[in-house]
Structures are given as C-alpha cells and as structure tokens.
Amino acid sequence: MTTPALDLASLTPLPYHQQVVDYLKTREPAVWSWASSLVVQQEHAQDVRAQLLRDTYRLSPDSHPDAYHACATALQQLQIEAPATLYQAGDGAMNASLFYLAGEVHVVFHGPILQRLDAQELLALLGHELAHYRLWSEQDGDYLTADRVLNHALANVLAPPSLEQTARLYSLHTEIYADRGAALVAGGPGPAITSLVKVHTGLVTVDAASYLAQARELDGKDAPVSQGVSHPETFLRSHALDSWWQQAPDMEAWLQRRLRGPLALDRLDLVGQVDLTALTRGFIAAFVNAPAMQSEAIGHQVRSFFPDWKDTEPALDLNTLDIERIDASVHEYLHFVMLDLCLVDPDLREGALLHALRTAQRIGSADAFITRLKQDLKLQKRELDPLTRALKAEVDTWTQ
16 A cells, blocks of 8 residues: 555545534524434434344454455544444445444445455445544534434425535535545545446446546536536546645635536525625625715615625625626626616616626626616617717726
C-alpha cells in the first residue's frame, strides 16, 4: 500500500453538511430535539436489528476471513473502535450498505460483490461504508440527526420540494465524503474508483486511469449539474475523488458547481432559500441606493418585503451575479423585484425603469428585462425607445 497524500485529519464533513445541520438546529429546534432523542434512537436500533435478522445472512470471520481482515484494517485506518459484523443480502445487484447503530458496525453486501472485487477494492469499499459510520458519529451525532430529520420529512407525501432537494443534496455530499474515506483506507483513489465502476457496470476488470480520462471529458464550462438522487454519477464521483486526493486548488468550487450548480428557483433547497433571501436583501440594498429610487413609497415597499430592513443594509456587489451564482430563473425573479419597486411611486416611474434597465444590463440580462417590460407592463415602442437609447448612450460612455 502506498503512503497516502492525505491523512485522516483531511476527512472532514463537507460545508454543505454543516450548513444543513445549522439550519435544522436553529430553525427547527423541536424537530431536531425529537430526532436526536433517546426514544427515537432506541426505536431505530430495534428496527435495524430486526431487518438484519430478517433480510440477510450473517457472515462469520471463519467463513469469510478476507472480508473481516479488510474490515479490521479499515476500522483501524479510520480510527473507529467498534465491533463489526458483516452480512450478505439476498438481492442480486452489487452494492454494500452500512446499517448504523451507535457503538456497532454492521455492513451488508449485496450481490456477488465479494467475488468481483480484489483485495484493495474490497478495502476501499469497506472504507467507504465505514466512513459513513465515522460521519454519523461525529459532532455528537449531528450529521446523523440531520439525515434522520430529512428522511423522516420525505416520508410525508406533502413534503415541499425544498426538503426533497435538501435530502438529495445532503445524500450526494455524504457519498462524496464516504468516497474520500475509501481513498484514505486504500491509500489512493484508484481502488475506490475501480470498485465504483465495477459496481456500476458489473465488469470484472477496470482501469482507473482510463476511466478518469473518460470522466474528465465530461467536464467543462457547460458540464451539467448532477442529477443523482442518492448518489452522484460514477464519473462525477471519480473525478471529485481524484481532484480531492490531488488537492486541486479549485476543488471545492468545482464540487459546488457540479453538485449544486447556480441558484435556481426550480431546485431551491433549504440552504439555497437562505442564500436567495440574503441575495435579495443585498440586491435591493444596491438597487435602491440611487437617486431615482429615493421616495417614501419605495421605502415602504422595501419594508413590506423585509419588515426588519435597516438603512445600513449591506449592498450586494452586482458583479458577483454571474452564471455560476444564479441562473436565468433568478434573473427573472430579480426583474420582478425591480419592477415591484419601480412601479410603487408613479412620480418616479420613468427614472426608476431606466435605473432598472441599467441594473439589468450590469447583471447581464437587459434583453430579458426589456421582454418583461413589453409583456408585463405592455410598454409600446414609443415608451421603450427612450429607455433603450438612454441606456445605449450610457453603455457607450462606459466603454470609451
């Protein structure tokens, strides 16, 4: 085994994990208290034990010494002190899963995975599953509690889309964390990547370097955001793991782009809602800080959005509103925010609309804003032309 480029101190929860924990703790304290209660933990333990007895075959160290030896190595590498039991499930798809119980490790193998993986791949697989255990055990079980809250909420058919998105993204980030644990245990990303591909394809032989080259072909400015429901796509996981192992300087920003993407109204999660609220406040603070927007009516309208609004509200740097931060749906949302403020005071309407058009130009959506003026305000050409001419004159001045 080669000496890993990273050590166990590098295996930390991702920022998204902590953001979700902080949100649930502060905004849903009653639900958090319930999910972390001893009663819920005891009920969960009873359900897990019953499911393991009912649905799996318990493996023994005598019958499967290689698997238990690999598990013991992974436990040592991840500094987990807990007895481990391994199981074989009856279904046919290759996979493995951890059944979490505090102070006990229970790993279930699915399909012919023990026969398909070599020794290093098996070590990586167990490192991945035991990394789940390590994450769930950290910070007094906060990350497990957050997972439990989200999954319980999803059981309600009336769960809002934001909760579904949060649970999905929380799971995707958890798998990225566990992949890192796999690499640490195996001494590098190679065995973790080949085990992923074997599970995904059923192949007997996989070349990690070849697959990484293939995965990188899918990266670039227009690379799509992950559509994974519980796990990121295999190519994305492989690229993310290798980048982390190589300590790529832009790795966290890259991961943000590929897992979450820019703010988009149709996929807002709980964290995204907080981000959009803060963005809206900052945007309004920047927008109303102009002579064309100084009126009592506009001030009242701002406070109808945010009753706790302060005159010292920090303004957003509009130059940060690029395609990596917000998508077209959020641009459209900001257009409506501007129109709400522009139309509240008839005496300032013309100057306010020009200011809004100027702002739309700065954030790269002037054409879309003009379309909104035509469709929603029914502005005719004779009304639009003075605005667009004035904007063009200003833009020409900026570029001189």
